[in-house]
Amino acid sequence: MTTRIGVAVIGAGFAGIAVAARLRAAGHDVRIIERAPRVGGTWRDNVYPGVACDVPSHLYSLADHPHPGWSTQFAPGGEIRDYLERIVAESGLHDVLRLGVALEHADWDAHARRWRLTLAGGETLHADALVLACGRLVEPRLPDVPGIASFPGPVLHTARWDAGFDPAGKRIAVIGTGASAVQLVPQLARRGAEVTVFQRTPAWIVPRGGRDYTTAERDRFARHPELIAALRARLLADDEARFAARAGHDRAAADAARSEATRHLAAQVPPGALRARLTPDYPFGCKRVLRSDDIYPVLASGAAVLEPSALAAVEEGVLVAASGARYADIDAVVLATGFHAQRQPYAEIVRGEDGMSLADHWATGMTSFASTVVAGFPNLFVLNGPNAALAHTSSLLILEEQAGYVTRALGRRTAHGGVLRTRPEAERGYTASIDRRARGTSWLGGCDSWYRDDRSGRLTLLWPGTVADFRAMMAAADGSEFEPAFDSDGRPLTPERLAHYQEV
16 A cells, blocks of 8 residues: 655654644644654653653753643653653644554655655555654664673663563662663662662763752743743753853863862762772763762662673673673673664665665765755655754754754745755765864763764764754755756756646
8 A cells, every 4th residue: 555645754752743743733744653652752762760851851842832740850751751742632643643653664766756665564655755753862772792692680771671670689780871870770779679880981970959840830830831931041041051061162161060070979979999980081071971969879888889891791690891800690681871873773774866875875974964954865854863962951952943944944845846955065064064063072082972973983963062053053044955946858947937847
């Protein structure tokens, strides 16, 4: 069976829901294709104990869909998932949502000038435009550790948590000390587990803070939504002021931020070997800066034990650290090892003009124009892709700008003969500007991180500027990034002749 649709959106996390709601409000025919049985993206998949957002709740939400009912200043994952489901209901997206259906292939049909999508089960869709909203924190990254497949107990990734797993009384090894680990480890210890944490590289950690919202505050937000808008503006202004410290542009600001993190560590971990092992030796901001008030006390108290090296091997059920230390009698292994953010799996199944895959186009690192469109892939938009993350504030602010860009670009499609082809020189110019902005930043300053492409070393995940910079760049994108339209004889289509042009 073959069906023609206007815009196919792949993924029903924040990106897919936000862009679909915006497009539908603008009158576009939209379908959302989601491989999972439920919406929510990373907030559907991550249900480990303690999962929460480390961005303030009212900034980690959509401006078009303010939510007065957040229970705390840093929302737990379940509340965020419920929020996304509420947007689907309020935006009337249920009737354009296909759950439990995976995209197997997406191929540009040059003759028909549309995308041919092959879904699991053999169904085919023809879409005039394709939006990849697949997310960057989707495919768990499993470490290549010899012997781990033979471990006799449970091996869980934080994004594939088993709700039936009871940590009480178990000896658990947690592999990794990133954003998931600092939330999970204290919870495991509180639930009666004996925890050993394998740390490859220490993280810079700053205080989290936060408190519950009172009933009176939530009622006030509900009655006066302008208060939410004002709070968002204040939170963003505070975060934008921190950009220079995270990027390393301002040495004094970076030193002050590093001092704050160092004081936080010193206040919670006494002098000695443990504090030294928890102190990073790379620039502040080079890796993701974490927020936590309880990971240090858990380690300092001995409720969790730090192994200051990576897991190197598993030998007959014994965990062997890179330091040579051996850990027997471990009951379960939890992998807090992140995701395939640089080599996004969907890129393998998307083929544009001349049959080139998106993965081939990105062989030396992801590139784009405006972090959203890619040369050689007509009528294709990528959200949460190249240089569309932020290190200093909510990445949803980038996503909102991308959703607006997609809507505006599709509104210009007729003026380009129905096909938006990104000019290669526009993509090259944008990529060069990203590289220039990235030079001299902390993100390229002496550490390995998921912000950088592991082959080229380029900064390919982060936008190396402020939110205001990104908004200005998007506002300046006037459609000249796309090839002009030509008729079948190769003649440019003037505005007068476009009035007579009939799209295939």
